[in-house]
Amino acid sequence: MLNALWSKPESERAGTDLLVMLHGYGSGEARMAEHFSAMPQRFTCAAPRGPFEMDGEYGWFLLDYFLNNDFADVISATNQVFAWLDAETARSGFRSVSLLGHSQGMAMASTMLRLRQDAFAAVVGLSGFVLDNALLAASEPLKTKTPFFWARDVADLVINPDAVEFSKIWLRENTRLQAERYPGMGHGIGAAELVDASSFLTATLPFRPSV
Numbered sequence: 001m002l003n004a005l006w007s008k009p010e011s012e013r014a015g016t017d018l019l020v021m022l023h024g025y026g027s028g029e030a031r032m033a034e035h036f037s038a039m040p041q042r043f044t045c046a047a048p049r050g051p052f053e054m055d056g057e058y059g060w061f062l063l064d065y066f067l068n069n070d071f072a073d074v075i076s077a078t079n080q081v082f083a084w085l086d087a088e089t090a091r092s093g094f095r096s097v098s099l100l101g102h103s104q105g106m107a108m109a110s111t112m113l114r115l116r117q118d119a120f121a122a123v124v125g126l127s128g129f130v131l132d133n134a135l136l137a138a139s140e141p142l143k144t145k146t147p148f149f150w151a152r153d154v155a156d157l158v159i160n161p162d163a164v165e166f167s168k169i170w171l172r173e174n175t176r177l178q179a180e181r182y183p184g185m186g187h188g189i190g191a192a193e194l195v196d197a198s199s200f201l202t203a204t205l206p207f208r209p210s211v
Contacts, residue, residue, distance in 0.1 A: 002084040005029045007036040007045035010092070016044040017121070017205055018094040020085065023050065024103030024128075025059040032102070038194040040202050043098075046088070050104075051080055060108050067163050071133055078111050096205060100124040100197065102189055103158065106150075107131050110170075117144045122204040123175070124149045124197045127156055127187050129163040130170045141173050148175035149200040151193040153185040 008016070019039055021032040032047035039045050050058040052073070061073035089097065098121045101109035106128020113123055114136050123146055148171055152159070159167075171177045178200060182193050 001087065002048040002051065002080060003029065004046050004048040004084070004088075005033040006047075007033075007039075007043075013044045013092040013094070015093055015095055017042065017096045017098065018089070018092075019043045019045045019098050019100055019201070020081075020109075021045055021047045022060070022081075022099065022101040022105030022108045023047065023058070024101075024105050025063055026054060026057045027102075028058045032105075035189065035194060038191075039100075039198055042207060043201065044092075044094070048081060048084055051077055060104055063104060066160060067129065069131070071135065074107075074111060074131065074133075078108065078115065081108065081112065082116070096121040098122040098124070098201060098205065100126070101128055102126040103128045103187065111136065113146060113148075113175075114140070114142065117142045117146065120146055122147045122149070122201060124200065125151070126189055126193060126197070127152050127159065127185070128167075129159050130167040132163070132166045142175075145174070145176045147200070147204045148177050149197055150177060150179045151182060151190075151197065152180075153182050153187070155183070156185075156187045158187040 023032045029047040029049040036045045050060040052059040060077040061069055099109040106125035109123050110130045182190050
């Protein structure tokens with residue numbers, strides 16, 4: 001089972017809206033937890049740790065400079081997140097589940113959406129990409145158009161132009177896309193995009209009092 005950091009103790013999670021925050025390559029759950037406070041406070045935020053260890057940091061699967069990957073590793077990582085998420089959802093009975101991913105975490109979040117297209121209320125992708133994979137594409141376009149907030153800096157040198165172009169096309173065809181650009185942000189996580197991501201989540205999942 002994956003290690004994870006939470007914004008709320010277990011006693012306060014039942015019936016809340018869950019936001020799963022997926023870190024990037026060579027990062028970890030603690031860095032995503034730094035952004036819990038920027039998200040809508042009514043959400044329960046969870047940051048799981050990727051299973052791929054690399055010099056004291058973590059990722060979800062091995063990537064090379066061109067963002068190539070072994071798809072078996074992608075599926076293995078995705079299934080581990082699903083197993084963790086299913087167990088936590090059974091325990092806490094979340095009202096909804098949304099995803100937020102930075103960099104490789106966006107590749108994970110979009111892959112999860114592709115495999116369970118009706119499972120997520122909203123997805124946020126920060127400075128990331130969507131995997132170009134024929135097996136995933138075999139059952140697309142997706143029938144359910146999930147709201148998707150995609151934030152990036154066009155001058156980001158980490159995500160190559162081919163990956164950006166594929167992501168742009170895929171997101172337009174398969175999601176209800178809101179795309180925003182943040183000049184000067186680079187490949188990091190910017191304060192302005194977090195404000196906008198929080199507003200997107202609030203607008204997409206309006207507050208519903210418990211009955």
